[in-house]
Every structure is written in C-alpha cells, then in structure tokens.
Amino acid sequence: xxxxxxxxxxxxxxxxxxxxxxxxxxxxxxxxxxxxxxxxxxxxxxxxxxxxxxxxxxxxxxxxxxxxxxxxxxxxxxxxxxxxxxxxxxxxxxxxxxxxxxxxxxxxxxxxxxxxxxxxxxxxxxxxxxxxxxxxxxxxxxxxxxxxxxxxxxxxxxxxxxxxxxxxxxxxxxxxxxxxxxxxxxxxxxxxxxxxxxxxxxxxxxxxxxxxxxxxxxxxxxxxxxxxxxxxxxxxxxxxxxxxxxxxxxxxxxxxxxxxxxxxxxxxxxxxxxxxxxxxxxxxxxxxxxxxxxxxxxxxxxxxxxxxxxxxxxxxxx
Amino acid sequence: xxxxxxxxxxxxxxxxxxxxxxxxxxxxxxxxxxxxxxxxxxxxxxxxxxxxxxxxxxxxxxxxxxxxxxxxxxxxxxxxxxxxxxxxxxxxxxxxxxxxxxxxxxxxxxxxxxxxxxxxxxxxxxxxxxxxxxxxxxxxxxxxxxxxxxxxxxxxxxxxxxxxxxxxxxxxxxxxxxxxxxxxxxxxxxxxxxxxxxxxxxxxxxxxxxxxxxxxxxxxxxxxxxxxxxxxxxxxxxxxxxxxxxxxxxxxxxxxxxxxxxxxxxxxxxxxxxxxxxxxxxxxxxxxxxx
Amino acid sequence: xxxxxxxxxxxxxxxxxxxxxxxxxxxxxxxxxxxxxxxxxxxxxxxxxxxxxxxxxxxxxxxxxxxxxxxxxxxxxxxxxxxxxxxxxxxxxxxxxxxxxxxxxxxxxxxxxxxxxxxxxxxxxxxxxxxxxxxxxxxxxxxxxxxxxxxxxxxxxxxxxxxxxxxxxxxxxxxxxxxxxxxxxxxxxxxxxxxxxxxxxxxxxxxxxxxxxxxxxxxxxxxxxxxxxxxxxxxxxxxxxxxxxxxxxxxxxxxxxxxxxxxxxxxxxxxxxxxxxxxxxxx
Numbered sequence: 001x002x003x004x005x006x007x008x009x010x011x012x013x014x015x016x017x018x019x020x021x022x023x024x025x026x027x028x029x030x031x032x033x034x035x036x037x038x039x040x041x042x043x044x045x046x047x048x049x050x051x052x053x054x055x056x057x058x059x060x061x062x063x064x065x066x067x068x069x070x071x072x073x074x075x076x077x078x079x080x081x082x083x084x085x086x087x088x089x090x091x092x093x094x095x096x097x098x099x100x101x102x103x104x105x106x107x108x109x110x111x112x113x114x115x116x117x118x119x120x121x122x123x124x125x126x127x128x129x130x131x132x133x134x135x136x137x138x139x140x141x142x143x144x145x146x147x148x149x150x151x152x153x154x155x156x157x158x159x160x161x162x163x164x165x166x167x168x169x170x171x172x173x174x175x176x177x178x179x180x181x182x183x184x185x186x187x188x189x190x191x192x193x194x195x196x197x198x199x200x201x202x203x204x205x206x207x208x209x210x211x212x213x214x215x216x217x218x219x220x221x222x223x224x225x226x227x228x229x230x231x232x233x234x235x236x237x238x239x240x241x242x243x244x245x246x247x248x249x250x251x252x253x254x255x256x257x258x259x260x261x262x263x264x265x266x267x268x269x270x271x272x273x274x275x276x277x278x279x280x281x282x283x284x285x286x287x288x289x290x291x292x293x294x295x296x297x298x299x300x301x302x303x304x305x306x307x308x309x310x311x312x313x314x315x316x317x318x
Numbered sequence: 319x320x321x322x323x324x325x326x327x328x329x330x331x332x333x334x335x336x337x338x339x340x341x342x343x344x345x346x347x348x349x350x351x352x353x354x355x356x357x358x359x360x361x362x363x364x365x366x367x368x369x370x371x372x373x374x375x376x377x378x379x380x381x382x383x384x385x386x387x388x389x390x391x392x393x394x395x396x397x398x399x400x401x402x403x404x405x406x407x408x409x410x411x412x413x414x415x416x417x418x419x420x421x422x423x424x425x426x427x428x429x430x431x432x433x434x435x436x437x438x439x440x441x442x443x444x445x446x447x448x449x450x451x452x453x454x455x456x457x458x459x460x461x462x463x464x465x466x467x468x469x470x471x472x473x474x475x476x477x478x479x480x481x482x483x484x485x486x487x488x489x490x491x492x493x494x495x496x497x498x499x500x501x502x503x504x505x506x507x508x509x510x511x512x513x514x515x516x517x518x519x520x521x522x523x524x525x526x527x528x529x530x531x532x533x534x535x536x537x538x539x540x541x542x543x544x545x546x547x548x549x550x551x552x553x554x555x556x557x558x559x560x561x562x563x564x565x566x567x568x569x570x571x572x573x574x575x576x577x578x579x580x581x582x583x584x585x586x587x588x589x590x591x592x593x594x595x596x597x598x599x600x601x602x603x604x605x606x607x608x609x
Numbered sequence: 610x611x612x613x614x615x616x617x618x619x620x621x622x623x624x625x626x627x628x629x630x631x632x633x634x635x636x637x638x639x640x641x642x643x644x645x646x647x648x649x650x651x652x653x654x655x656x657x658x659x660x661x662x663x664x665x666x667x668x669x670x671x672x673x674x675x676x677x678x679x680x681x682x683x684x685x686x687x688x689x690x691x692x693x694x695x696x697x698x699x700x701x702x703x704x705x706x707x708x709x710x711x712x713x714x715x716x717x718x719x720x721x722x723x724x725x726x727x728x729x730x731x732x733x734x735x736x737x738x739x740x741x742x743x744x745x746x747x748x749x750x751x752x753x754x755x756x757x758x759x760x761x762x763x764x765x766x767x768x769x770x771x772x773x774x775x776x777x778x779x780x781x782x783x784x785x786x787x788x789x790x791x792x793x794x795x796x797x798x799x800x801x802x803x804x805x806x807x808x809x810x811x812x813x814x815x816x817x818x819x820x821x822x823x824x825x826x827x828x829x830x831x832x833x834x835x836x837x838x839x840x841x842x843x844x845x846x847x848x849x850x851x852x853x854x855x856x857x858x859x860x861x862x863x864x865x866x867x868x869x870x871x872x873x874x875x876x877x878x879x880x881x882x883x884x885x886x887x888x889x890x891x892x
Binding site for chain 2: 041044050067097098099101102103105106107108109110112113115116117119126128129132133154207210211214215218221257260262263265266268270273276277280
C-alpha cells in the first residue's frame with residue numbers, strides 16, 4: 001500500500017519548496033480564474049478573455065526585455081487592454097472580431113521581437129517557454145504576498161459586483177433600467193478579468209491562460225444553471241486540475257522520454273479538456289433521461305384524455 | 319541576400335504569400351476567420367510531434383492541419399463557438415509544448431514554429447511546398463465560381479445544385495494545405511495576420527471581387543517580401559514584421575475608407591437618394607410594420 | 610389588374626404538385642398539397658409563419674424530398690441541377706464589407722454553379738446590363754452589395770435569378786421588409802416579368818393584400834394543408850374554415866380582404882357572441 005502511495009506522491013513532494021509555492025500560488029490563481037471565468041462565460045465575453053491573454057504575451061515579453069518581473073508586464077498590458085476594450089465598446093458588430101484579431105497579431109509580433117531581443121541580450125533561452133507556457137515551479141516564495149493581494153483584489157471586485165453582473169448578463173437594458181451603472185460595472189469587471197488573466201499568465205503561460213479562465217467555468221455551467229453553485233463547482237474544478245497537474249508534473253520527473261519532467265501547464269490544460277468533456281457528457285445524459293421521463297409522462301396524460309396531439313390542425317403549428 | 323540558400327527562401331516565401339493571399343480572400347469572404355487561428359494551432363502540435371520523431375515538419379504539420387480542418391467541417395457552424403473547440407485548441411498548443419519539451423531544441427524549436435523563420439523550409443522541402451502551392455491554386459481556380467456562390471448565397475447555391483457541404487470541406491482542406499506551407503515561414507501564431515490581414519486590407523480599396531483577390535495577393539506578397547528582407551538584415555523574427563505589417567496595412571485600409579467617407583460627406587455628395595420614410599398603417603387598412 | 614389569358618390559348622404548365630405530403634421528425638409538415646403553376650401567371654403562396662410555405666419551397670427546389678406525392682416540372686421529374694428555377698431568398702446574411710458589386714451578384718446568376726473563373730467578355734457584360742435594366746438597377750450596379758438598401762438588394766437578387774432565363778421564379782417573402790412604396794414597385798415589377806417573359810412566378814407572403822392587384826391565382830396554406838385556385842375560389846369562408854379546422858370569416862373591406870378567426874361552432878351554439886381579431890399573419 002505504501003508503495004502505491006509513494007508511487008502517486010513521489011518522495012520529496014511535500015517537502016519541496018517549489019512545489020509548495022506552486023500549490024499555494026497555482027491554487028489561488030486557479031480559484032480566481034474560475035470565479036471570474038464563470039461570469040466571463042455567462043456574459044459571453046470569452047473572446048475578450050482570449051484577447052487579454054494575447055496582450056499579456058506582449059506585456060510579459062516586454063517586461064522580460066527590460067529586466068522586470070513578467071507579472072508586472074502581464075498586469076500592465078492586460079489593464080491597458082481592458083481599458084481599450086471599454087473605450088471602443090464591447091459590442092461585437094461583424095468584422096470587429098477580425099479587426100481585433102489583426103491588431104492582436106501586431107501585439108504577438110511585437111512579443112516575438114521582445115523575446116528575441118531579450119534572449120540574445122541575456123544569452124538565455126528559457127524566457128520564451130516561461131512566458132508563453134508558464135512557470136509554476138519557478139515562482140519565488142517572496143512573490144506570494146503580491147499574488148495574494150492581486151487575487152484578493154480580483155475576488156473582491158467580483159463579490160462587490162455579484163448582483164449587478166448577473167442582472168446585466170441577462171439584459172443590459174433591464175439592468176440599466178433598474179439603475180445599475182452598466183458602464184462602470186463593465187469596466188470594473190474587465191479589470192477583474194485583466195487581473196485574473198495576468199495571474200494565470202504567470203502560472204500557465206500567456207497563450208494557454210484562456211483554458212483556466214473559461215475551462216472550469218464552462219464545465220461548471222454544464223453541470224448547473226445556478227450561478228452560485230456554478231462558481232462553487234468551477235472553483236473546485238479549477239483547484240482540482242491545478243493541484244492534480246502539479247502532482248503529475250512532479251511525478252513525471254523520471255518519466256520517459258526525456259527525464260526532465262513534463263510541463264505542468266500541459267497537464268493542467270489536458271485535465272481541463274477531459275473534465276469539460278465529462279461534464280458535457282454528464283449533462284447530456286441527464287438531459288436525455290429527463291426528456292425520456294417527460295415524454296413518458298406526456299404520453300400517459302394524453303392516453304388518459306383521449307387526444308392525439310398530431311391530428312388537431314392549429315394555425316401556425318405546421 | 320539573393321544568393322545561395324536565400325534563393326530558396328525567397329521562392330518559398332513568394333509561394334506562401336501568393337497562396338495565403340488567395341485562400342485568405344475566401345476565408346474572409348466566408349466569415350471563417352476563426353479557422354485561420356484554429357488550424358495553425360493544431361498544425362503546431364503536429365509539427366512539434368514530427369520534429370520529435372524525426373519526421374519531416376511538413377508531414378506533421380499537414381496531418382494535424384488536415385485532421386483539424388475536417389473536424390471543424392464536421393462540427394459545423396455550431397462547433398465554432400463551443401467551449402470544446404476553444405479548449406481543444408489550447409490543448410493542441412499545450413501538446414505541442416509537451417512534444418518539444420522532450421526534444422533538445424525545446425526553446426528554439428518552439429520559437430521558430432510559433433513566430434516563423436526565414437529559412438523555415440529546408441531545401442529538401444522546397445519541392446513539396448511548391449507542389450502544395452500548385453494544388454491549392456488549382457483547387458481555388460477550379461472551385462472559384464461555386465465557392466463564391468455558396469459563400470455569398472448558400473441557399474441559392476443549394477437550389478442550383480451546388481453542395482455547400484462539399485464546398486465547405488474542400489475549402490477547409492485547402493486552408494489546411496496553406497497552413498502546412500506557411501507555418502514554417504511565418505509562424506503558427508502569426509499566420510492569421512497574413513491570411514486575414516491581406517484580404518481584410520484589400521476590401522477597403524475595391525468593390526470588385528477579382529480585383530480584391532488580386533490586391534489580397536499583392537498585399538500578402540509585399541508583406542512577406544518586406545518581412546524576409548528585414549528579417550535577413552536585422553535578424554529580427556519574421557513573425558514580428560508579418561504581424562506589424564499586417565496590422566499597419568489593415569489600419570491603413572480602414573483609414574482610407576474613413577477618409578473617403580468623410581470626404582464624400584463634406585462634398586455633400588452622399589450618393590444615391592435614400593429610400594423614402596417608412597409608412598405606418600394607413601386608412602385603407604393595410605398594416606405594414608416598420609422595417 | 611391582371612390581364613386575362615388570351616382566349617382559347619391554354620397556358621403552358623410549368624410546375625405541378627400532386628398529393629405531396631412530408632413528414633419530418635415524426636410530424637406531418639405537409640399534407641396532400643397539390644397545385645399547378647402556368648407560364649405568365651403570378652401566384653401567391655399565402656400563409657402565416659410556420660404554415661408550411663418554406664417547406665413547399667424546399668420541396669419545389671429539391672432541397673427536401675416529399676414523403677409521398679409527385680413534383681413534376683413541365684411534366685418531367687425534377688433534376689437536381691436545375692437552372693430552370695430562379696430562386697430569390699428572403700435575405701442573404703452579408704458582411705457589409707464584402708467586395709462584391711450588384712452587377713457581380715447578378716453575373717453570378719449566369720453560371721455561378723459551374724466550375725472555373727468567369728472570363729469577362731462583352732457578351733457577358735451586355736447580358737448583365739440588360740438584366741440590370743430590366744429591374745431598374747443600373748443606378749446602383751457598381752455599388753457594393755452590403756451598402757444597398759433592402760429594396761435595391763431585392764431587385765439585384767431578382768436580376769440574379771432571372772439572368773439564367775428560368776421558367777419558374779420563386780420568391781421567399783419578398784415584401785417582408787419593405788416600405789409601401791418599394792412594396793408596390795416590386796409587385797409591379799414581378800407582374801411585368803411574369804407577363805413579358807412568360808414565366809411562372811410564385812411569391813410567398815403572409816399578407817395577401819399587397820398582391821391582390823396582380824395575383825392570378827392563390828395557394829393558401831394553413832397547418833400543412835393547401836387550397837389553390839383563383840382568389841374568388843379560394844378565399845372563401847367554407848374553404849378556409851375547412852383548411853384551418855375552425856370557423857373563419859372572410860371580410861372584404863375597401864377592396865382589401867381580412868381573414869378573421871371566429872369562435873368555435875360549439876361556442877356558437879351556446880350563444881356566445883363576438884369575434885376575436887386574428888393577430889397579423891392570417892392575411
């Protein structure tokens with residue numbers, strides 16, 4: 001038994017400092033992303049989340065170039081991006097997606113340049129990987145307070161805006177009629193999203209951050225329609241995949257083929273996809289069972305009343 | 319810059335630009351910009367896997383690109399906006415990173431596949447690239463009319479016997495082939511800028527379809543030539559120039575349109591007279607709802 | 610007013626539906642639908658949304674196969690690639706920036722289903738110009754399609770459908786989004802086309818009044834069933850009541866026709882009075 005356990009929890013897992021930091025920071029970031037992500041999906045702003053991640057790429061590589069901590073680059077550019085989105089309106093007329101994509105392309109090109117200049121000047125090559133695909137195991141313990149602060153800030157914004165967010169997700173006009181300052185709410189929410197995305201840029205990487213933002217949230221929303229419950233589910237899923245990902249990444253250190261360990265962000269992204277597929281399957285199975293039950297009930301009632309539904313010509317029913 | 323190994327680089331780059339410009343024209347026409355993000359990302363994973371097992375990058379790229387293109391075709395329009403698609407694509411990127419993490423060239427390979435490389439196509443692959451290019455061009459020339467019809471008016475096309483389903487699948491396969499050719503040169507993340515930026519710019523300058531197609535090719539070739547030359551001179555990544563130039567051209571096109579429109583207003587030359595005001599219900603009993 | 614057919618000359622039959630029924634997902638969408646269309650005639654396919662008009666169109670176009678019954682085109686079964694039917698959809702979802710002019714749209718109608726690239730030739734251009742003139746679209750021929758108004762786009766689509774010289778022209782709710790003046794123009798245009806080019810025109814609408822001045826025949830559809838004939842023959846209380854399966858009244862007011870739902874027979878017997886005006890859609 002103990003050999004099975006030590007097979008799963010490889011020796012040194014709980015004493016390793018990088019793992020401990022990863023568990024704390026990764027966990028916090030997963031929590032924040034999941035909670036913010038639920039509203040992102042409900043409000044249909046997944047594309048905005050993806051765009052913020054792309055902007056993060058530019059920011060992080062820029063920070064790297066000037067020798068600053070990439071986190072500040074992520075945060076700065078994400079917040080600027082959020083502001084720009086609010087300025088240009090979050091409506092999505094046709095062609096807006098195309099224009100945004102092209103402009104973001106410039107951002108990615110600039111990121112490529114920053115990374116190139118930074119790595120040649122430092123003579124290091126790891127920055128590309130770290131910024132694009134995350135660096136959960138190389139976060140310094142001294143950064144924990146910063147992460148904690150930003151996480152709390154993002155969660156506080158969501159907690160404050162909980163009801164207005166839900167109302168304006170249903171209908172902007174209804175919310176405005178009820179006196180909700182829709183524009184301010186939108187802007188503050190984009191800010192929370194910018195914070196969440198930049199945090200996950202550090203742990204999972206800028207181009208993979210979308211997965212932790214919308215993955216757990218989308219899976220949770222397949223399981224339940226109630227926002228409060230969805231947030232709880234999303235948090236559980238987000239924490240679960242992150243911690244499991246850390247575990248697997250640590251265990252994979254001696255796995256073939258390279259003996260270097262598999263990237264933790266790969267595990268996280270793969271697990272999110274698997275969990276989403278399971279949640280989707282479960283919800284469809286449940287829907288089919290419910291549908292069959294309802295059909296049987298209707299047939300039962302119709303049999304009693306003696307009506308055949310398809311024979312009555314009702315105008316407009318064809 | 320124009321001798322030795324660079325000759326092949328120029329030939330490949332030009333072919334890539336021409337085909338990307340042509341296929342991009344239809345991609346934008348069909349409102350399928352999404353595939354210009356999706357297929358390269360899947361291709362990235364394939365290329366990473368191929369480089370790991372020592373196979374040719376083009377093979378890996380091509381296999382994954384075609385498979386993902388067909389999957390998108392089978393999912394249909396609904397699949398585009400589904401969370402599964404987004405998560406699957408991110409997974410592809412993660413998978414590519416995984417494959418490359420097993421190789422010795424982790425960082426440099428990732429960089430080259432994502433952001434492009436002047437000598438991205440090895441000499442022994444120039445012929446393969448050329449073949450892909452010719453196949454793409456032939457396909458587009460043959461399918462031009464039915465593809466155009468089914469892109470603009472799918473219902474009417476179906477009524478005329480054009481199968482929109484078949485057109486969609488053919489089109490997606492062509493996109494996969496273009497991706498295979500282009501990703502080694504411009505990078506998986508920047509392919510969007512070339513394939514969408516060029517036609518997006520072209521449509522700002524002309525109303526005619528064939529002219530827009532030609533302009534799209536022209537802009538693509540210009541972007542790629544500048545990118546290759548500048549990258550050769552400065553050693554800066556090709557993707558940087560493609561991304562920035564794509565955006566610059568696109569914005570310039572939009573600016574041109576805005577300038578024209580404001581000029582037209584200033585000259586009080588608003589064009590054709592507007593349609594009359596909407597008439598509400600009249601005494602004769604016809605009830606017409608406003609548009 | 611419509612021209613009466615030349616006395617003694619029978620009009621060529623273009624399309625006939627006989628006993629067409631269609632089942633989809635376990636529901637009967639069409640039940641025993643039958644009518645004939647003749648050259649030079651303008652026929653209105655009238656019915657509310659969901660009555661089955663679009664399905665009938667799909668059957669005629671070959672996009673749906675009837676579960677039973679026959680669709681004959683000039684006496685023969687309908688081939689898949691049929692250039693003799695022109696189709697004008699209700700709308701085409703278009704990106705306003707699409708680089709296609711009105712004349713390109715029309716030109717596509719000539720051979721948009723054939724492979725290859727259209728080679729510009731003087732003959733082609735002339736044909737396109739003629740079509741544009743026929744629908745009075747020369748003024749905006751070189752304007753980008755996305756910038757056309759609803760009525761202009763419609764005329765371009767009509768020209769697109771006509772350029773292949775079809776024998777049958779189908780229009781799906783062409784009047785739905787037009788103001789009164791455009792409505793009258795389009796109706797007049799279609800009547801002229803039917804007469805001059807001797808083609809059969811079938812217009813679907815949920816409101817028959819705008820078509821009354823030019824409609825030769827009507828096919829009235831309700832709940833998947835249809836009644837066809839002249840306006841006098843079909844738009845009558847007994848015919849429509851049978852179609853709807855409940856009592857309807859047909860009122861003629863100032864040259865307009867109003868079809869109004871009455872109470873059930875059962876309620877009549879109880880002495881209930883009063884009528885409910887049917888919400889828009891029953892014509």
